[in-house]
Amino acid sequence: MTETRARAPHRVVTLVRPGLLPMELGIVHRLFGTAVGADGRPLYSVVTCAPEPGELTTDADFTVNVRQGPGALEDADTVLVPAAAEDYEPQERGRLAPPVRQALARVPAGARVASICTGSFVLAAAGMLAGRRATTHWKSCDELRTLYPEVDVDPDVLYTDDRGVLTSAGVAAGIDLCLHMIRQDHGAEVANVVARRTVVPPHREGGQAQYIEQPVPEPGTSSTVAARAYALGHLGEPLTLEDLAREAAMSVRTLSRRFLLETGVTPMRWITEQRLQHARRLLERTDEPVDHIASEAGFGTGTAMRQHFREELGVSPRAYRNTFRGAT
Structure with a gap:
């Protein structure tokens, strides 16, 4: 963190449009707005703006009065673009209203830009996702891929982070996205405190594959909950698919299939994610x-853990500790 950034809160600006989803706007204000440092100072200032300020419609039975216009974007450190009702109209996707395009042109070079749910269509239409990995609500992934073939659409994740441009899946995945950015800026402990205050998990398991409409399981169908609980209690030990299958009382093949359905990732990928979270803490x-x-985290050697940190976080464990141990 630079000295300037330590003195002034990171400025988060949310760009909303007519037909906005109030919950998505609330997510940004609630999560970033409650992040504080060890001295109790706010770590973020959160501002809402619109391409054309004034009274905006929502997808509910009330309106929102947005006082600030696109000029608020000019000194943003992070810009959030939530979904709007028009994003759910096929004939509107692929279009970018001139006021929205002009507003996005005011975003400073180097600012972090993110979308919630189908707000990704706005970023794609503005050319911000070209050559980048992105996601959106699972029902809209195919359309995003068709309209914008230059975007690497990943339908299986809750959020993506590709070189300063981030996208998230459905509405609630906006929570995962904001917590990820807080964790990225100030470490896991600050993000965990925000999550606890909001009564949400600090890091959800897997991707959005687990939320795609699936046939209702038959009564008595087994779950992988017991296997996951066992793994969390034995992260420091070698863990195999056979160990998990034994705890879940099912075959390895059945465990692997059900694990993917329930968490969105494979068993071994899930274990790696849990080990990384534990090591970060x-x-x-x-x-x-x-x-x-x-x-203790189950990586075996420092060399193995350093490789995972480099691949997943882009930094070494030592650099991570230097950044986040007492940094806020």
């Missing part, structure tokens, strides 16, 4: 050597 909260944390 230990790096922030303790002074234990990296090799000791690697062993």
Whole structure:
């Protein structure tokens, strides 16, 4: 964190449009607005603007009065674009109203830009997703891919983060996205506090594949909950598919299939995610050597953990600790 950024809260600006979804706007204000440092100071200032300020319709039975216009975007550190009712109209997708296009042109170079749900169509229409990995609500992924073949659409994740441009899946995935950005800026502990205050999980398991409409399981169908609970209690030990299948009382093949349906990822991918989360918490909260944390988190060696940190977070464990241990 730079000295300037330490003195001034990170400025988050939400660009809303007529027909906005109030819940998506509320997510941004609630999560970023409750993030504070160790001294209690706000870590973010949150502002709402519209391409044309004034009274905006919503998809509910009330309106929202947005006082600030697109000029608010000019000094944004992060810009959020939530969905609007028009995004759900096929004939509107692929279009970008001139006021919205002009507003996005005011976003500073280097600012982080993110969308919630079908707000991704706005970023795509503005050319911000070209050559980048992105997602949107699972019902709209095929259409996003068809309209914008230059976008690498991933329908299986809750959010994406590709070189400063982020997208999220359905409405609630906006929570996952905002927590990810807070975690990225200030570490897992700050994000965890925000999540606890909001009574949501700090990191949801898997991707949106688990929320796609599936046939209702037959009564008595087994779940992988027991296997996941066992894994969380034994992260520091070698874990195999056979171990998980035994705890779930099912075959390895059945476990793998049901795990993917319930979490959106494979069992071993899920375990890696949990180990990374555990290692991050230990790096922030303790002074234990990296090799000791690697062993406790289940990576075996410091070398293996460093490789995972590089691949998943883009930094080394030491750099992560230097950034987030007492940084806020």
